[in-house]
Amino acid sequence: MEQRKTRKPGSQHRTFPTNMYQRTYRLEVNKVLSIVYVVGTELKVHLHRCAPSQSKFFSVKCTPTVQFRVEAGAPVNDPDGGSFLSPQVLTKNTVLFISMKAASDVVNESKFSVKFYGDKSELIGNAVLHLTAVEISLDVDADRDGIVEKNNPNKASWKWGPKGHGAILLVNCDSEYSFLKEVDCENEEVNKVSDLKDMSKMILRTRGPAVLPEGYKLSLHISKSHAESVRVFRTSGNPQSSTPKYLLLKLFLKDYPLVLNKEHLAGEVPYLGGDSQQELFVEGIRFPDKDFDGFVNINLSLLEPNGQGFPETPIYTDKVLFRVAPWIMTPNTLKPVEVFVCSTSDNYEFLKAIKSLVKSSGYKLTICHEYMNRGDRWMQDEIEFGYIDSPHHNFPVVLDSPRDRGLKDFPYNVLLGPDFGYVTRYPVDEWVDSLDSFGNLEVSPPVTVNGKTYPLGRILIGVAFPTTTNGRNMAKVIQDFLQAQKVQEPIALYSDWLEVGHVDEFMTFVPAPDRKGFRLLLASPDSGYKLFKSLQDKGHGNAKLFEGKEEEISVDQLMSDEGLRAENVYVQNCIDWNRDVLKKELGLDDEDIIDLPILFKVDPEEGNGAAAYYPDMVNMLVLGQNLGIPKPFGPQVNSTCALETEMRSLMEPLGLKCTFIDDFASYHKRQGEVHCGSNVRREPFEHRWWNLEL
Structure with missing residues (x-):
């Protein structure tokens, strides 16, 4: 049976200097030099350096298109209005500044000369300059x-x-x-x-x-x-x-x-x-x-x-x-544009339900058929949609994961095209494992944390627990890429406790009309046991989960399984650790979080990795106000699934509509759910990334 899990094979402010405003130039006595002058700059001439050794005085003459000034510790008066300067005393500190205000029409259009004297009447040298002025601007x-x-x-x-x-x-x-x-x-x-x-x-x-x-x-x-x-x-x-x-x-x-x-x-x-x-x-x-x-x-x-x-x-x-421009991810709260899903030999009913949901929601659906997906159904794991933006143009860009399974050619061969970009990062010196799939890559809606605003949200990735020495981590080359984009500062969550190891197995975001504009949904074994205990107390202990399936079990049997309860205490501790991180890093209150009744089981053969016990309702498809939720096959009470009833009671007050999709055989038993098997391209943020205060 094809499994979802990938197994191991054995404020910135940047400034550069602007225009070069002054250029040192050396005149040559008794020569005519021709140069190009750039409007907006000055030629700086140290007259003592180029004057004959016996020079004591100098005078200046130029055409009206040329301006000059002389400094010798203090500015020298110019009684003749700028085109002529009568003989002045030459000192070691005499500096001549030459400029022009407009470009020339012809080459060597303007003239400038400096005469040097032994005394005021003894001419001993003459330096002549022909200038061609140009304006230059790189814009x-x-x-x-x-x-x-x-x-x-x-x-x-x-x-x-x-x-x-x-x-x-x-x-x-x-x-x-x-x-x-x-x-x-x-x-x-x-x-x-x-x-x-x-x-x-x-x-x-x-x-x-x-x-x-x-x-x-x-x-x-x-x-x-x-x-x-x-x-x-x-x-x-x-x-x-x-x-x-x-x-x-x-x-x-x-x-x-x-x-x-x-x-x-x-x-x-x-x-x-x-x-x-x-x-x-x-x-x-x-x-x-x-x-x-x-x-x-x-x-x-x-x-x-x-x-x-x-x-x-x-x-x-x-x-x-x-x-x-950075690559930018899009959260569940942005409007969908296009939904992607795979067609496989065994997911006909799942695909039919997705088609119905997408059509009723009014969005485009793209199906990747088996000739392209080669039996790989995990669309979420293969790619992550984002975009790039500039004042003159923007377009979507798909980030291709390094997992390289059946869908490996889909993003390049199908998505890449006119105004649809492609980027990937592949680790060279690391194994590619399950945490490098993009069910392990999510992004929050916009948040404000301790006065700092993240109008494009924050990226969320799953890694090993900080004290773990041999745990799985998302490849460093991917983490480095995400960090370098700067505009959606990543948060590391602990996901290695899961068998597959993806953050989308225990959390998601849904839009909301109040508070911060969204709710964080977290899987909660505590809420699950609370719900099942309430059913027992109301006399529904014989109600069965997975009714009609080989996994069928009553509420009483489930509640008496001490091993399963111990496993879920461990899972709840892992989720609580992440809950604390998310509250701190996203600036959330408890009122911004909704706990969903979901139990997990732990498999000792997979290194004590946890997986959802029944279909993981947090792993949902969010299409505006419509939610495609894995059908949980919970205990039937009055001919209604108690888990579905609970989900509706939590979501419908937010104006959200719940559609439950049967993914039990085609996805859940392969360690994934609705979100894992689908993907959504969404509209860009209205907020432009360059307006962030970093």
Whole structure:
């Protein structure tokens, strides 16, 4: 019999410096030099260093397009209005600052000269400078409104919060070709226009003459460490409308040439001349992780030529900063979009019930048939749905577990496609065991804890008890990935006491109209025994659980089983430990928690691992106000299941409707239930992750 359990085989604020406002420059006496000047900067000239040794005085003359100021410990007066400075005393501290307010129309349009004197009438040297002024700005959407604004002062820094700033980058993890299964960021070409919306736009704005002086050029560059996380393409024009259609794809690839990647840390971008702007597209290629904080900075430099055989020198650098969008999980309180379930040879009645529930709830149902699932029915264990978000675009992203059973190809071969992303993490040096399945990965609704708000909830994972030396744990590579996303700070719960070991076996969340907007449901053996004791006291001791099945047992027989009671005392202690953690880490009161009457049995052959004694009602499918709950086959009282009656009394006051689904043979006896055998893709949060106060 196929079993569900997998057995072992043997506040951040980041800032980078902005524009280089001053550049030290050296004049040469009796020479005419031609340079490119970037508007918004200053040329700083130490006159004593370049003056002839016998110089005692200097004067300045320039065209009206050039501004200058002189400091020699104190500013020097400029009686001639800025275009001419009569001879002044030259000291070791005399510094000349040169600037321009507007870009040039032609090369070498502006002139500047400094004359040096032995005395006020003895000219001993003249340094002449021809200037070509250009405006350069590398721009991103730093204010997060979906528009790339010009020269935002915060474009090279990041700040969290609704009043924060900083550009956002998506990981291009979908596949524009649904028939060609390849994650887009694994391909170093832009094959379709639709691929560009998964990238972040960056605009290079320039203004100046038609061409730069010979040897000057613009270069994009990134650090080697950041090149592992990002790729940059540029535009180079579009095919003419008269181009035959069969040539369009070939020409299209040339329209978006690759500029930067891990093999090319620097790449020239053309200077277009005049008042122009060039679109660049930045592609995220990996999510934040243990070794990557999610921040990527990109630099644009104006390079100046040196003598033959020497490399160019950067004379101006503009910087921008991106933060890669995190992968975000969605809790039960968000609206469903699509329900996923497997079809197997023995789950016809289960599947029929799921179809009815989903249809009546008004959502889409996708069935994974046996040719794809290969008999693996545990849809919840294989995948976890989430999404990524930016001001200009968002799309769902499936996180694929490393369990690699029959459903292993489903997320990549079926889900991955246009605007549906894929990511996975696989341990290299650890065994993959049951705790690496994603029934062991849940997320809470939004909560506030000790004044700190988690508007996207908190991730919940199951691990071994802290004092256990040989227990099972979720693989570190998965835990590291979840922790690195930052926006849903994970909580570790104790789940290794369970035979399968998943947190969804003892807890879930349902929406509620009051208090915090939800209730935490916890399995509770104490509540189970309390219910069965009440039935005994009312004379229903002969009522039978599992009536008509080989497991049939009366309430009296169950209550007299001291071994089972001892096992459930142990289980209750384990759940209570988790209850205390959840109350503390999610800021819950007892009124926010509902205890469900569920008993467990402990199997010594499985290392004393616990499993639900009857179908585990907490392991439910939550579709808005409709709950698909495992049919518990409890004792019949007045022709009604007492456990179902109790569940309705707990859920219906919250406006929730209970539908009980028979999963006994096809799921429960294989150590799983309704939630284990289904999965739900939900709408994203309305709250944008970058508005978090971290």
